[in-house]
Amino acid sequence: MFQGRASELKILKENYDHQGFRMVVLYGRRRVGKSYLMQHFLEGIHTPIIAFQAIENSKALSIEAFQEAIFDVYPASFETHLSSWKDCFRYIHEHCGNDKLILYIDEVNYIFREDPSFASILQEEVDHHLIHKNVMMILCGSNISSIENEILNENAPLYGRRSLSIHLEEFNYKEASAFYPTYSPADRIIAYSVFGGKGKYLAAINPSKSIKDNIIAQILTPGGSLADEITLLLKNDFRDPTFYQQLLYTMSLGNTTFNDIKTKMNEEAAKVSTYLNKLIESRIVIKKEVNGGKRNDSRYFIQDRFLSFYFRFVYKRLNILNVLIKPETFYERFIEKDLSTYVGMQFESICEQYIITQSLEGKLPFLPLEYGKYYGKRKDGSTYDIDVYFADDEHALCGECKFTNRSFTLSDMKQLMEDAKCTKKDGIDYYVFYKTSVDESVLQLCPSAHLVSLEKLYD
Numbered sequence: 001m002f003q004g005r006a007s008e009l010k011i012l013k014e015n016y017d018h019q020g021f022r023m024v025v026l027y028g029r030r031r032v033g034k035s036y037l038m039q040h041f042l043e044g045i046h047t048p049i050i051a052f053q054a055i056e057n058s059k060a061l062s063i064e065a066f067q068e069a070i071f072d073v074y075p076a077s078f079e080t081h082l083s084s085w086k087d088c089f090r091y092i093h094e095h096c097g098n099d100k101l102i103l104y105i106d107e108v109n110y111i112f113r114e115d116p117s118f119a120s121i122l123q124e125e126v127d128h129h130l131i132h133k134n135v136m137m138i139l140c141g142s143n144i145s146s147i148e149n150e151i152l153n154e155n156a157p158l159y160g161r162r163s164l165s166i167h168l169e170e171f172n173y174k175e176a177s178a179f180y181p182t183y184s185p186a187d188r189i190i191a192y193s194v195f196g197g198k199g200k201y202l203a204a205i206n207p208s209k210s211i212k213d214n215i216i217a218q219i220l221t222p223g224g225s226l227a228d229e230i231t232l233l234l235k236n237d238f239r240d241p242t243f244y245q246q247l248l249y250t251m252s253l254g255n256t257t258f259n260d261i262k263t264k265m266n267e268e269a270a271k272v273s274t275y276l277n278k279l280i281e282s283r284i285v286i287k288k289e290v291n292g293g294k295r296n297d298s299r300y301f302i303q304d305r306f307l308s309f310y311f312r313f314v315y316k317r318l319n320i321l322n323v324l325i326k327p328e329t330f331y332e333r334f335i336e337k338d339l340s341t342y343v344g345m346q347f348e349s350i351c352e353q354y355i356i357t358q359s360l361e362g363k364l365p366f367l368p369l370e371y372g373k374y375y376g377k378r379k380d381g382s383t384y385d386i387d388v389y390f391a392d393d394e395h396a397l398c399g400e401c402k403f404t405n406r407s408f409t410l411s412d413m414k415q416l417m418e419d420a421k422c423t424k425k426d427g428i429d430y431y432v433f434y435k436t437s438v439d440e441s442v443l444q445l446c447p448s449a450h451l452v453s454l455e456k457l458y459d
Helices: 006-017 034-043 059-073 085-096 108-114 118-128 144-152 173-179 185-195 199-203 211-220 229-237 241-252 258-265 269-281 305-313 327-360 410-423 440-445
Strands: 022-027 049-053 101-106 135-141 164-167 285-289 298-302 370-377 383-391 395-402 427-434 450-453
Touching: 006 022, 006 034, 006 164, 022 034, 022 144, 034 101, 034 135, 049 059, 059 085, 059 108, 085 101, 085 118, 101 108, 108 118, 108 135, 108 144, 135 144, 144 164, 144 269, 173 185, 173 199, 173 327, 185 211, 185 305, 185 327, 211 327, 229 241, 229 305, 241 258, 241 269, 241 298, 241 305, 258 269, 258 298, 269 285, 285 370, 298 305, 305 327, 327 370, 327 383, 327 395, 327 427, 370 410, 383 410, 395 410, 410 427, 410 440
Parallel strands: 022 135, 022 164, 049 101, 101 135, 395 427, 427 450
Antiparallel strands: 285 298, 370 383, 383 395
């Protein structure tokens, strides 16, 4: 069943209905659902479609494959041979006439990699020929930095030619819950923390089974739909997957500062910085400012939840999984007892998503100008740590996130209020995100505090 993406589908159809040339750029990380969206979009269309799936191949073989896709729509005589990208696009121009045509090139980033001249050739063909045709060209790619550099960057040959660009993001925690609607709010939080928001990963979940059973069947068992996902993902996106695996594993252990990551890996700073930046460009890692964005005070986090789970629990012991120990035993021995701690850390980013949505809907008491983590040391050496922090010049929103079975107590509230003083903001709004309950004394101390239960997160 097709889930979500209603707004993206609507805007694709609007561009299709437009008469004349349109260039649509659809990009996003692997497994996020680009191909599924395109499949759904193209299902009800009765227009000729040239669909070409690029792969990691030589330039000559790619052109030959593109030629075959073109000939499927516009058959050629036996003698016709298209030996260059320019020949291919000219052939399309000469044969499409005034009729509507969809030209869909998937994983165009592979072509950019194998032939640096492709973007300039395509730009010339668009400017001199295709611009006069009733063609909807859709360029789709999974390598975000490649798409941005070759199409969206103002110095790129194709800059300014696009009619629409869609950066397809992962589903947020609330959208993802549509894939497992029968789960309790607590189990929805756990499922999202493990499987994340990519369409393929969410589609792998069987909501009639427990999260434990899904982890065992889909991640730990040979042949499971996600069992080999990380290896394939990193191999396709990066030339040195082994170092990236080591880097992500180091981060999954809680090393979030650059110095900690570099020290634990025992590598040169320049190399670690280069690889970290590649992960940031690929949207696998996110760099967050803390303490209100003070200079040189930032942290690195794995923002892909499935990768975070995998490197935290599976990667280090992959050599014994299904060799010395069965998946069920592996889960019970190495995952079950620490899963709640892991989910508790992921819960903070879920609560942050909730506040972002509140801000977009104009439901916050002020307009935030910055957000992130807020923690550090006081002059007396004691530490402060605010889980969720949004602020403008005068106000701050400070939130505490508790995904535990114990109640949020008066002592917890006092600590939050004491930590909030370190923001040095005149106005403070307090948010308490909790799993089970909040003691009545909390509201007696701070009547204006916003109490957000798991159920309210999904309202």
